[in-house]
Amino acid sequence: MGDEQQRPDKINTSPDHRGVTSADVAREAGVARSTVSRCLSGDGRISEETRQRVLETAERLGYQINQIARSMNRRKSDLVGLVTSGLQDPFRVQFLHHLISAIQKIGYRPLVIDVSEPEHMSRSMLHLLQYQVAGVVVTSGSPSPEIGQHFIRRNVPVVLVNRAGLLEGADVVNCDNEAGGRLAAEALLAAGKHHLGFLNMSGGTYSGNARGEAFVAAIAPRLASGEVRFTPLGCRSADYDGGFQAGLEILGRPDAPDGIFCGKDHIALGLMDAARFELGLKVPQDLAVVGFDDITASSQRAYDLTTIRQSAQDLAELTVSRLARFMTGPDGRGMKRAVLPVELIRRTSA
Template sequence: MTQKQRLWVTASDVARRAGVSRSAVSRAFTPGASIAPETRERVMKAANAMGYQVNMIAREMIQQRSSLVGVVTAGFENPFRARLLAHISLALTQHNLSPLVMNAEDPAQTKHSLEMLLSYRIAGVIMTSASPPLDLARQYLKLKVPVTMINRGADLDEADVVVSDNAGGGAMAARMLVDTGATRLAFIGPSKTSYSGKSRRAAFVRAVKGVVGASGEPVVTVVTPADDYASGVKAALQLLGEPQQQRPDGVFCSSDLLALGFIDIARQRFNLRVPQDIAVVGFDDIPAASYENYELSTIRQDTEGLANVAVEMLLERMDSFRGASRVRAVPVSSVVRRTCE
């Protein structure tokens, strides 16, 4: 490859221009390294003129440490997860760490994703909700790679978990619906497959029993395969197809996307008014929740808080891998809009 074809300026190029050794260039870019001030100045001047950037991957290989953190996630089309990923990336960069994002949507790619992350000698892994099975986390831990999980239930030694306060959120949703005068309540969500869905349903049912003093099962539950819009549509067709006296008049959806699908079918297929005929509460507070067509009452997850706590826990594990698994909860807040007035 000729000089004109070369895309990257190397440390050797800078050394030749500055008239110093290659090791002098390395020392100039290493904080605290021993180098004469005038030599450092010559190196920096040459590097700036040539647009030189330190090859961090090569440096980390030599120093046997990494600034790369794997972020294993799925469901990029979900606005909540997209916002969470953005905050994770920001929190990592604030600690001079770089995210290496792997899409675990396809189970067939799980093994490849694992091998790819390990080939980069990652410093740790953050796994978000909707990520692959816990077997993946176990494989990382076996190799002494720190793991922090977000909104996932786990009982893995040395793996930390940060969750939204699902218990508090479920109780808030119950109070919001009961305060509208709703008496026939329903829960919609993936409460069999999702840790968050299970937690939110359990808290909601418990709070409804406490508020209305009901015995037995006071909440009708529609279990969905996912927490997306299409699942909300199907749940609405199932619930609202019942005779009018059996229809719920208050619904808690474990995600905003579920709630949006439910509301559209309630209005368009069954001509129901929201909230006059049926009140609806979601969970997440995605941007669409505030759109004029919906004005969805919801429980807001603190994505910035989740990301910051996850990164803090990961940094602590990077310093000291050993220790019992820890769980930290991040507070949620209620947002009252038109669907639950």
């Protein structure tokens, strides 16, 4: 007869808390379960008539594919791990927002891991492997080489964003810190300032250091000629409070800089507020300030900060395109470096 293919022990009649499976659809449409699978995935040779009937049946029963089971079979899920921390950094949040959109757009789902404590970094990244992730984006922290090996062995692509990029086998996407530092220098020099400073978190991050070094390199000729002076500056945290505190200390000194480049916009905002409201300085007359990132607050009327813009959206799309190259295509990987252009946004703070 041929209509006894399905064992009748799992009819799934009562509307209990199980989902509708492809077997239910198959039985209802009078075909084999494998035919349902082929209809949905699109490959295989199925007659148009059968395909229509199956799709209609699936729709009618409200069939939702079980991604867990599919991932099990494929030995690869459609999750992309996002390793991040410090959602207090508004640029990172903006980037994350676009990253999530971009990942969804190519049919994957973001699995966010927050690693606020650096010592949990390795453990958290290994956790991602437990979910058979298709790829990983690291926006915070520095994965150890040992961890990198695990991902290489499992053939899972990793993209580092605005990181040093020492990890073997991982792609790197950076904004153009060098151009940014140079543009900042030009802006401050054009404003006629002669005592420059670079303010960033003490110890510093990879990005911050790169920006500072490029800044110094750009003013080197004028330094050599004695035309301008340079003072390296430090703050305790890379946020508003860090900038504010640093401003109180630095700007209170008799011989304070009159033009400061900050490693991040938020630092610059704190610095500006300390200068204007606590020390009575005028911006940009007494103090010119340049930031980096162009977060939304920088364009607000109360700040109107001159800054180096890196587009969070472009950065996200670049990141995802790098990732997609490995996830969808054949395997292969490669320490490729992509650089995102930056742009000077002229406002009134410099």
